Amino acid sequence: MRACRQFAISKVAYGWIARAPPLTLCVQLWSCVHVGSRRIRSASVWLRAALFGGSMHLDVLFATQLVGIMSRLRSRRALTWSTRSGSPAHALHAWLLSWGWTRTSDWKWTHDMTRHSLDLTVAGKPGARQHIVRDAWRVWCLQRHMSSSRRDADLDFFDEHGYFHRIDWEATRKFASSGPEARAISTGACFSPAALGGRVDRVAETCIWPGCEEHGTVDHIAWSCPCRPSSVEIPPKPGEFLPSRFGGVVSNSRVDMVAVQSWLVHEQMTVWLHAHSN
Ligand SMILES: [Zn+2]
Numbered sequence: 001m002r003a004c005r006q007f008a009i010s011k012v013a014y015g016w017i018a019r020a021p022p023l024t025l026c027v028q029l030w031s032c033v034h035v036g037s038r039r040i041r042s043a044s045v046w047l048r049a050a051l052f053g054g055s056m057h058l059d060v061l062f063a064t065q066l067v068g069i070m071s072r073l074r075s076r077r078a079l080t081w082s083t084r085s086g087s088p089a090h091a092l093h094a095w096l097l098s099w100g101w102t103r104t105s106d107w108k109w110t111h112d113m114t115r116h117s118l119d120l121t122v123a124g125k126p127g128a129r130q131h132i133v134r135d136a137w138r139v140w141c142l143q144r145h146m147s148s149s150r151r152d153a154d155l156d157f158f159d160e161h162g163y164f165h166r167i168d169w170e171a172t173r174k175f176a177s178s179g180p181e182a183r184a185i186s187t188g189a190c191f192s193p194a195a196l197g198g199r200v201d202r203v204a205e206t207c208i209w210p211g212c213e214e215h216g217t218v219d220h221i222a223w224s225c226p227c228r229p230s231s232v233e234i235p236p237k238p239g240e241f242l243p244s245r246f247g248g249v250v251s252n253s254r255v256d257m258v259a260v261q262s263w264l265v266h267e268q269m270t271v272w273l274h275a276h277s278n
Contacts, residue, residue, distance in 0.1 A: 043189035044152070046145035047246070050138040051169070051176055051186060060137040063099075064130040066092045067118070071126035079120055081106035099140045111136040113143070113158065114165070139164060145188075151195065152188045152218075156241045163240060163250050171249035175261050181268040182261065185247045190268055192218040196275065208274040218245065222267050232266055235259035 107120040157164040176186035193216035212227040223237040242248035
C-alpha cells in the first residue's frame, strides 16, 4: 500500500501535472494494489475506491495535488486563466468537468451533485479545498457503483432524503479496517447463499439459520429471518441502506451502529462457516 502511494504520488507530482492520467490506468493500478492485498474478488471497485481511495487513488490524487499547488500559488499572486491545452488550468478544468463539476467563471466551479464550490480566485486553505474535491470524487465513485448491475447497487444516498453529506467516512473506514468480515461487508464482497447458489455447485441457496428453508438473501439472513439466533443481540434494521447492508456510519442517525456492525460481523462469520461446511 505504502509503495503504491509513493509511486502514485511521484507520478502525479512529476509526470502528470499538466495532463490527467488516463482513467483506465488509474483503475488498473488501483486494482493491482488490491490484488496485492488479497482483496476478495467480488468487492465493488467503486465502493472500495470511495472508502479507501480518497488519499490514494491515482485519479483523485492528480486533482488534489493540482488544487494544492494552485492554492499555494494563489496565496502569493493571482492565477492566470488559460484554456490552452497542456496548461495546468486546462488540465484541472478538464478533470473537474469530467467528474461532474461546472465552471461558473474563470477559476470557479460548482459540483452539481454535492453542491460544493471551488473558488481559486481567492486565497484559501489548500487542505480544505482538497477535501471538497475528494468528497465530490467519492460521489462520482458511488454513482459508478449505483449504475453497475450489482445486486447491492441500489444506494439511497441521493434521493430526496439523501444522506450523502452525513456519511462519516472516517468511522466507516475504521469499521472496514477492523477485520476480514468487516472488510468484506463494507466493500460489498460478501456472498449470500442465494447469490452463491447460482454460481457454485452443491451450495444450498437456503437461509443459514437452522430450521429455516427460506431463500437465503443477505436481507433475509441479516434482518428478517425468524430463525436468527436468540443467543446474540440483534438490533433493529437501520432504515438506510448504507448502514444495514455495508455497516457504514451515518452521523445524526439514531441507529446503534456498534450493535449493527457487530451483528453484521457475526452474521458474515456464520455465512462463511456455513459455506465451508457445505
Ligand atoms: Zn431464514
